[in-house]
Amino acid sequence: xxxSRFLLPLVWLTIFASSCTTNTTDPVDLPKGEFExxxxxxxxxxxxxxxxxVFHYDPATGVIKENIFRTKNSRPFGGLIxxxxxxxxxxxxxxxxxxxxxxIPKDFSLVGGVSLGLDNSRSLVSVNQRxxxxxxxxxxxxxxxxxxxxxxxxxxxxGPIAKKIPxxxxxxxxxxxxxxxxxxxxxxxKFDVISIASETLAASVAVEGTPSEFLQIEGRLFLYATDxxxxxxxxxxxxxxxxxxxxxxxxxxxxxxxALGEGSEVFVVTSTGWPDYDDAVAKVSVNNGQVxxxxxxxxxxxxxxxxxxxxxxxxxxxxxxxxxxxxxxxLSPLGILVKTLTVGKGPSGFIFK
Amino acid sequence: xxxxxxxxxxxxxVFSPDIEKYTFGNKVNTITEAELIxxxxxxxxxxxxxxxxxxxxxxxxxxxxxxxxxGTSAGHxxxxxxxxxxxxxxxxxxxxxxxxxxxxxxxxxxFGSGGALYGxxxxxxxxxxxxxxxxxxxxxxxIGSLFGSFxxxxxxxxxxxxxxxxxxxxxxxxxxxxxxxxxxxxxxxxTPMERQDHAKVIQQGGIEDLAWKINSKNxxxxxxxxxxxxxxxxxxxGSNTKxxxxxxxxxxxxxxxxxxxxKVWNLKSGLVRDDQVFNTSRNQTIQYFLAAxxxxxxxxxxxxxxxxxxxxxxxxxxxxxxxxxRIELYxxxxxxxxxxLSFSFNLRQMVFDRKIAPxxxxxxxxxxxxxxxxxxxxxxxxxxxxxxxxxxxxxxxxPGGNQDLKSEKSWSxxxxxxxxxxxxxxxxxxxxxxxxxxVDNWIIWLPKGNIWNPQNIREVQNSGVEYSxxxxxxxxxxxxxxxxxxxxxxxINQTDISENDRSKGNQLPFTPExxxxxxxxxxxxxxxxxxxxxxxxxxxxxxxxxxxLEPYQLWDLGSNCNWSFKKLSGNIGFQINNLxxxxxxxxxLRAMPGRNYQFNLNIRI
Numbered sequence: 024x025x026x027s028r029f030l031l032p033l034v035w036l037t038i039f040a041s042s043c044t045t046n047t048t049d050p051v052d053l054p055k056g057e058f059e060x061x062x063x064x065x066x067x068x069x070x071x072x073x074x075x076x077v078f079h080y081d082p083a084t085g086v087i088k089e090n091i092f093r094t095k096n097s098r099p100f101g102g103l104i105x106x107x108x109x110x111x112x113x114x115x116x117x118x119x120x121x122x123x124x125x126x127i128p129k130d131f132s133l134v135g136g137v138s139l140g141l142d143n144s145r146s147l148v149s150v151n152q153r154x155x156x157x158x159x160x161x162x163x164x165x166x167x168x169x170x171x172x173x174x175x176x177x178x179x180x181x182g183p184i185a186k187k188i189p190x191x192x193x194x195x196x197x198x199x200x201x202x203x204x205x206x207x208x209x210x211x212x213k214f215d216v217i218s219i220a221s222e223t224l225a226a227s228v229a230v231e232g233t234p235s236e237f238l239q240i241e242g243r244l245f246l247y248a249t250d251x252x253x254x255x256x257x258x259x260x261x262x263x264x265x266x267x268x269x270x271x272x273x274x275x276x277x278x279x280x281x282a283l284g285e286g287s288e289v290f291v292v293t294s295t296g297w298p299d300y301d302d303a304v305a306k307v308s309v310n311n312g313q314v315x316x317x318x319x320x321x322x323x324x325x326x327x328x329x330x331x332x333x334x335x336x337x338x339x340x341x342x343x344x345x346x347x348x349x350x351x352x353x354l355s356p357l358g359i360l361v362k363t364l365t366v367g368k369g370p371s372g373f374i375f376k
Numbered sequence: 377x378x379x380x381x382x383x384x385x386x387x388x389x390v391f392s393p394d395i396e397k398y399t400f401g402n403k404v405n406t407i408t409e410a411e412l413i414x415x416x417x418x419x420x421x422x423x424x425x426x427x428x429x430x431x432x433x434x435x436x437x438x439x440x441x442x443x444x445x446x447g448t449s450a451g452h453x454x455x456x457x458x459x460x461x462x463x464x465x466x467x468x469x470x471x472x473x474x475x476x477x478x479x480x481x482x483x484x485x486x487f488g489s490g491g492a493l494y495g496x497x498x499x500x501x502x503x504x505x506x507x508x509x510x511x512x513x514x515x516x517x518x519i520g521s522l523f524g525s526f527x528x529x530x531x532x533x534x535x536x537x538x539x540x541x542x543x544x545x546x547x548x549x550x551x552x553x554x555x556x557x558x559x560x561x562x563x564x565x566x567t568p569m570e571r572q573d574h575a576k577v578i579q580q581g582g583i584e585d586l587a588w589k590i591n592s593k594n595x596x597x598x599x600x601x602x603x604x605x606x607x608x609x610x611x612x613x614g615s616n617t618k619x620x621x622x623x624x625x626x627x628x629x630x631x632x633x634x635x636x637x638x639k640v641w642n643l644k645s646g647l648v649r650d651d652q653v654f655n656t657s658r659n660q661t662i663q664y665f666l667a668a669x670x671x672x673x674x675x676x677x678x679x680x681x682x683x684x685x686x687x688x689x690x691x692x693x694x695x696x697x698x699x700x701x702r703i704e705l706y707x708x709x710x711x712x713x714x715x716x717l718s719f720s721f722n723l724r725q726m727v728f729d730r731k732i733a734p735x736x737x738x739x740x741x742x743x744x745x746x747x748x749x750x751x752x753x754x755x756x757x758x759x760x761x762x763x764x765x766x767x768x769x770x771x772x773x774x775p776g777g778n779q780d781l782k783s784e785k786s787w788s789x790x791x792x793x794x795x796x797x798x799x800x801x802x803x804x805x806x807x808x809x810x811x812x813x814x815v816d817n818w819i820i821w822l823p824k825g826n827i828w829n830p831q832n833i834r835e836v837q838n839s840g841v842e843y844s845x846x847x848x849x850x851x852x853x854x855x856x857x858x859x860x861x862x863x864x865x866x867x868i869n870q871t872d873i874s875e876n877d878r879s880k881g882n883q884l885p886f887t888p889e890x891x892x893x894x895x896x897x898x899x900x901x902x903x904x905x906x907x908x909x910x911x912x913x914x915x916x917x918x919x920x921x922x923x924x925l926e927p928y929q930l931w932d933l934g935s936n937c938n939w940s941f942k943k944l945s946g947n948i949g950f951q952i953n954n955l956x957x958x959x960x961x962x963x964x965l966r967a968m969p970g971r972n973y974q975f976n977l978n979i980r981i
């Protein structure tokens with residue numbers, strides 16, 4: 024106690040001195056989070072085991088961290104991951120087993136989730152501090168999904184579903200453009216438009232092909248769709264949701280698995296189908312409406328693809344029959360194999376940070 | 377423990393072929409009615425999991441349970457009911473969770489390859505369920521009830537009458553489980569404790585057994601079993617699925633036996649019909665059987681059995697229809713040159729769908745190595761080939777069925793040492809078995825694009841050690857008994873399915889390398905108490921050793937009292953399962969019940 028009267032002024036002096044010497048114009052050099060850099064690899068998981076997980080790959084060191092959701096939260100993810108969306112300082116892991124888990128991207132610590140009321144969730148967007156989750160809805164007796172919906176959650180950290188907006192069958196990818204949320208509905212072969220203000224369905228537009236995903240290419244909004252022999256890029260006016268133009272590119276056996284490359288270049292995974300099922304990655308140019316390379320990469324069981332802007336590398340994921348862990352092949356811009364990674368079950372997507 | 381089946385009237389068991397007769401060199405365990413009595417109405421899978429060294433893949437409490445023997449797959453064991461093969465021809469396996477204890481009197485488990493003895497599927501082993509009818513018992517009534525936690529309520533009513541020529545028995549049962557046990561939902565934010573929803577099981581059925589001894593040389597016996605199970609399919613943890621499944625099984629067998637001086641002729645016919653409705657998807661298979669064999673005692677040292685079995689299969693599956701005829705010829709021979717040496721030599725050839733299945737011979741032998749007044753050491757060995765024809769689904773499923781599939785085939789060999797000791801009131805039996813097996817053309821379904829397609833792609837080498845111990849001691853009025861089973865199983869994949877596959881050299885998924893089970897019981901007079909322990913080692917969900925599932929160990933504790941009152945007798949029992957409330961999963965993310973209680977009462981009149 025005797026010395027405490029000297030201690031308090033000393034603490035104040037130290038704080039004052041340090042505040043004077045700190046250059047307030049420089050950013051504070053906080054340590055980076057464990058997963059703030061590098062590549063997050065989404066592994067869907069195997070059906071019936073529901074062991075979806077996220078791996079982290081650091082290209083600088085070559086180190087892979089496995090099962091980071093489980094490692095950081097001491098429990099399994101327990102679902103089949105369909106999408107991994109980073110928004111509003113959070114990472115949303117969407118599982119088709121009817122849940123969304125929400126983590127902080129830098130360290131994967133759990134902050135919340137949506138677990139009640141979902142059926143077959145596919146993707147997510149956030150707007151106006153709300154979450155919009157596309158969901159196929161329940162299956163009927165013929166394994167169709169007539170009651171698909173977009174679930175609205177009024178909290179970025181999840182919680183109860185406030186509202187379900189009915190949409191056309193099997194909503195997949197979504198995008199926020201202007202005052203609307205655009206939803207690609209694969210079974211209905213339509214895209215639906217949801218008014219953000221009223222949270223109601225504003226329009227439902229039929230398109231050629233089976234739509235799966237929206238893309239922003241050079242500032243323009245496109246809907247990607249496929250049929251057996253073509254890929255379609257439907258350019259949509261985000262102001263009035265009309266299809267301005269459709270670019271139809273002949274390509275045999277395209278799949279919904281794509282990645283946007285440089286400019287208007289899109290990597291499209293193709294599969295020859297029965298009985299050989301030889302898979303490949305084709306490169307198409309949306310601006311030119313042409314296939315620039317039909318077999319940029321040839322593989323088997325290709326399940327995901329990503330384009331890393333830095334270094335222009337292409338990441339191709341193969342599921343290895345879902346019998347065990349999958350593989351990721353890192354390709355140079357010329358398609359030369361640079362590195363092979365062993366990842367989780369059913370690797371299907373990437374976030375490059 | 378006093379056998380509750382002890383009867384006061386002199387009785388003679390209705391003749392049925394001895395399953396173990398041509399199995400010298402093999403390991404066959406028999407599960408008696410006395411061992412089953414406290415499991416009235418429980419799925420047979422639960423009994424096998426708790427009381428044997430076998431491992432079953434249980435997809436939840438009361439849900440699909442498939443047996444894996446010696447590291448083979450769920451479809452690599454043959455299941456028989458009174459001599460009829462009852463594996464589904466479309467799935468190639470049996471769901472042991474819908475076979476209720478009480479639907480049969482006795483079970484025998486044949487470990488290891490038995491293709492020459494039993495036909496298709498018996499690569500890892502075979503399970504025989506038999507009804508043991510008796511003559512000369514008069515009128516008998518038995519009422520069995522079992523109440524337990526989470527809404528378990530099993531009831532069985534049985535009436536039988538038999539004299540020296542005629543025997544009849546009728547059994548009806550109803551088994552119910554709400555299955556709403558609490559569990560820790562580790563897939564949800566905050567890992568809440570929840571009650572299992574959507575896992576109710578309702579099962580009911582009836583069995584009629586008849587036997588008529590026409591005269592000393594002719595006997596007719598028949599059994600019919602109808603079993604219906606309605607299940608809410610327990611969703612995988614974190615999933616909201618609401619699937620329903622109904623299984624209806626009708627089994628009928630008719631045997632005619634003719635006994636001559638040194639021969640037993642058996643004419644057998646039967647029917648096995650399985651109807652399964654999964655949500656709205658309907659699948660039906662019907663198998664018709666006609667078989668004949670002659671068991672012949674050729675001389676003092678030789679026995680022979682020659683037979684033929686014809687099977688006609690009709691499959692009305694949700695995506696295809698198929699018919700198939702199968703015919704198989706078999707020959708079994710026993711040779712016992714002296715009291716210390718015995719051999720079994722079996723042959724079988726099946727033709728199915730105009731294709732020739734692998735020819736399957738087996739040769740086994742037993743040698744009494746050493747014996748004195750109290751001890752005996754036996755050496756047993758067996759070499760066998762087995763096979764499994766591709767299932768209807770493997771060949772005809774739309775889309776993906778592959779009609780070019782070959783039969784899976786295996787070679788296996790085993791050696792056992794059996795040591796028995798008996799002195800005064802002390803009994804000891806030990807058995808140690810080492811086996812090796814190679815399974816080729818193993819069929820696995822692989823995704824090709826959006827379609828899954830079966831292929832003969834895998835080769836697996838299995839090896840392992842099985843140890844069993846049976847020990848009993850009577851000290852004054854106290855009876856002590858200990859049984860132990862240990863299985864060390866290596867099922868190593870020898871193939872990679874693609875350049876990037878890393879399966880080769882790894883243990884097959886969902887196959888524990890180790891399982892240990894032990895039952896200790898102590899009794900005095902009509903009272904007995906037991907403590908049962910089982911430990912299942914780690915398993916993997918991936919073929920490449922990925923996805924580790926934690927080992928688990930469970931303890932059960934129970935007491936039993938046999939009683940009699942005037943003309944009534946029976947037993948009453950109380951049991952605590954999962955004594956230490958262990959949180960465990962047999963299969964990934966399939967919740968299993970924690971500590972639970974059961975009370976059972978059996979009354980005989």
